[in-house]
Amino acid sequence: MKLLTDGTINNPLLGFCLAVISRHAEKWPPTEQVLADEFVDWFGAQSLMTPTAMRELCWMKGIDLSFIALPPELHGFNCSFHDKKEIIISEHEMVPFTHVHTLFHELREMLEHAFVELGHATVTPKQSLEVKAEEFAMAARMETLTRELPAYIEMVGNIEKNWHRYFGYAFLIVFSVVYMFSCVFLPQFEDMISEARRQRYVRT
Numbered sequence: 001m002k003l004l005t006d007g008t009i010n011n012p013l014l015g016f017c018l019a020v021i022s023r024h025a026e027k028w029p030p031t032e033q034v035l036a037d038e039f040v041d042w043f044g045a046q047s048l049m050t051p052t053a054m055r056e057l058c059w060m061k062g063i064d065l066s067f068i069a070l071p072p073e074l075h076g077f078n079c080s081f082h083d084k085k086e087i088i089i090s091e092h093e094m095v096p097f098t099h100v101h102t103l104f105h106e107l108r109e110m111l112e113h114a115f116v117e118l119g120h121a122t123v124t125p126k127q128s129l130e131v132k133a134e135e136f137a138m139a140a141r142m143e144t145l146t147r148e149l150p151a152y153i154e155m156v157g158n159i160e161k162n163w164h165r166y167f168g169y170a171f172l173i174v175f176s177v178v179y180m181f182s183c184v185f186l187p188q189f190e191d192m193i194s195e196a197r198r199q200r201y202v203r204t
Helices: 012-027 032-043 051-060 098-117 129-157 162-203
Strands: 063-068 076-081 084-090
Touching: 012 032, 012 098, 032 098, 032 129, 051 063, 051 098, 063 098, 076 098, 084 098, 098 129, 098 162, 129 162
Parallel strands: 063 084
Antiparallel strands: 076 084
């Protein structure tokens, strides 16, 4: 039990994984949706986050987050050494919401390392952590908006002028559809843009 009870104060990520194990041990491993639900609660994630907000949330969980220039094919990566954890994300956001998606992807990989350390891996040797991390990022982003929608709807409903309120509802519907669409197809959008840029480079 020493591994399970020591070090979680200085390693919030490990503490989170330990709590998840205690709640879902009888049905292990949890689905990516279950992990995303737990994660959004713990991390305090929102659907729209500035780089500054992302850094602050990571800092509160013992993780350093930096945005730097990276090769076009690399969106981000993570590294850990003892209690020090760091995530690096490309400063160039190819598609809207890419930064948040990449952050969730890298955090999912960190979570898996912690689960393995605790003896409760969620990814089998035949499965791909990369694929799982993409599923998690998509589920976590959807979960953030799902939780925020009631507050947005109430906010729009309190608008006094009818046409302002109708415009607010229309905007909310369009934004929600676009956001959910991006959750599912963001990797494909990135691949399409990368391929278009590659083709343009080849032609020039």
